[in-house]
Amino acid sequence: MKGENWREALIAAVKPYRFRYDEPLAGYTSFRIGGPADLLVEVNTRAELDRLVRYCAGEGIPWLLLGRGTNVLIKDGGICGVVIRLGPDFGRITVEGVELRAGAAAPLALVAETAARHGLSGLEFASGIPGSLGGGVYMNAGAYGNEMKDVVVAAEVYRPGVGFTRLTREELELAYRSSVLQRTDGILLEALLRLTPGDETAIRAKMKELNARRREKQPLEYPSAGSVFKRPAGAYAGRLIEVAGLKGKTVGKAQVSTKHAGFIINLGGATAQEVLALIEEVRAVVFQRTGYWLEPELRILGRE
Ligand SMILES: Cc1cc2nc3c(=O)[nH]c(=O)nc-3n(C[C@H](O)[C@H](O)[C@H](O)COP(=O)(O)OP(=O)(O)OC[C@H]3O[C@@H](n4cnc5c(N)ncnc54)[C@H](O)[C@@H]3O)c2cc1C
CATH class of the missing domain: 3.30.43.10 (Uridine Diphospho-n-acetylenolpyruvylglucosamine Reductase, domain 2)
Known part of the structure; x- marks a missing residue:
């Protein structure tokens, strides 16, 4: 600079x-x-x-x-x-037959809602994920047994030093909470999703059911970044944290949720330093008591 x-x-x-x-x-x-x-x-x-x-x-x-x-x-x-x-022009959504094209800035919930309105099934899982389409592809977001990988067929991407390119599903290398974008500084601009024809009422009922499950299980009444840790092979991060006796563990205003131990919540005015201290403590104690080393799912960005 x-x-x-x-x-x-x-x-x-x-x-x-x-x-x-x-x-x-x-x-x-x-x-x-x-x-x-x-x-x-x-x-x-x-x-x-x-x-x-x-x-x-x-x-x-x-x-x-x-x-x-x-x-x-x-x-x-x-x-x-x-x-x-x-900006807003990157948030457009259009539907043609069973194909839905969405800009990266479009909220995933709105993309799912648009699909439902057109009687298209496949995005019910995404209706309660609060991120954008772009973040959803970057993270290969998923829930309740489905993930973006199941519906994305291609994407328009901007790559520094390369320019605008189109990547196929295979080229996006979508895997558990991972995509090629994370390794190449690629900016996702738009994605093409292929869905399946369905009954609008049934699609909406499914979305409602999944969102009710979310409200019941997740501390949505507090600010958070969703699941803090990736799911380790053969286990659930939330369960390991619970078994390690860390439910409700608090550092300053950051707390391991008592409702869902996989979430860290901001009780009001928490600092990033408090959250980071809590993350490190959780990792250390979980490792000591269960032998699992948890990897963060959320992206930790910025300077001290
Ligand atoms: C209450 C709650 C519940 C959640 N439930 C789920 C869930 O069920 N399943 C799940 O997978 N996630 C869940 N999440 C996490 C989160 O919503 C998803 O990971 C989401 O896809 C992130 O999108 P975002 O736009 O918010 O990305 P951001 O948080 O803004 O960014 C995340 C990363 O993506 C990158 N990124 C964002 N947009 C683009 C783009 N256009 N091109 C390239 N890179 C980009 C950023 O640089 C950053 O590294 C939850 C979060 C909360 C708070």
């Missing part, structure tokens, strides 16, 4: 749709935690995104893309460089 006026220079060169200096990110995450971004930039066209990423590469400015912020823990020091968000 060259010079103290790097932000003004970037705005002048890129001319983005919207931007904010030193924007606190807590309000952009479901955890309600996170320090400021040096610069938050919202782009609303592919050309703007291309200009921005190229400019950052040329000037050595770090950037990261934020979706709906439902699977991230942003540290208290915030994010160095640019946080990119995709």
Whole structure:
């Protein structure tokens, strides 16, 4: 990052749709935690995104893309460089036959709702996942036995230094909470989903049932980032944490949920440092008592 006026220079060169200096990110995450971004930039066209990423590469400015912020823990020091968000034009959804095309910024719940309205089955599992379509593909989000991999057939992706490309399902390398995007800095712009014809009433009933199960099992009344840890082979993280006696364990205002031990909740005003301390304690105690080493599922981003 060259010079103290790097932000003004970037705005002048890129001319983005919207931007904010030193924007606190807590309000952009479901955890309600996170320090400021040096610069938050919202782009609303592919050309703007291309200009921005190229400019950052040329000037050595770090950037990261934020979706709906439902699977991230942003540290208290915030994010160095640019946080990119995709604007409303990246949130379009269209349906043709059994194919649904959705922009990365579209909320997964809205994508699932659109499918239901068109009598298309396959996205019932996603109706209660609070992230974006882009974050959903990046993480290969899943629930109740289904995942994005089951429905995604292709995606439009922007790759720094490469440009705009189309990737097939195989090229996306979707696996448990993983995709090729995580290894290539790829930005997902749009995905093509193939669904199956179904009965709208039955689809909605399924969505309602799954969402009722969520409300019953998950601490949705508190800010969180969903499941903190990946499911280790042959076990459930929540169960291991419970067995280790950590349900309700609290550091400052961060707590292992008493309703679902796989979640850490923000009791109000928790800091990222408190959440991180709790995560480390959970990992250490679970390892000591069960022999399993838990890997975080949520993305931990930013500076101390
Ligand atoms: C209450 C609750 C329940 C949840 N339940 C589930 C569940 O059942 N199943 C499940 O899998 N997850 C669940 N989650 C986690 C989360 O909703 C998903 O992982 C979701 O897909 C993340 O999307 P996002 O837009 O919020 O991504 P963010 O949290 O904004 O970002 C997560 C990662 O994705 C990257 N990313 C986001 N958008 C893009 C894009 N367009 N291109 C490239 N990279 C991108 C970011 O850079 C970041 O590294 C839950 C979360 C909460 C809070």
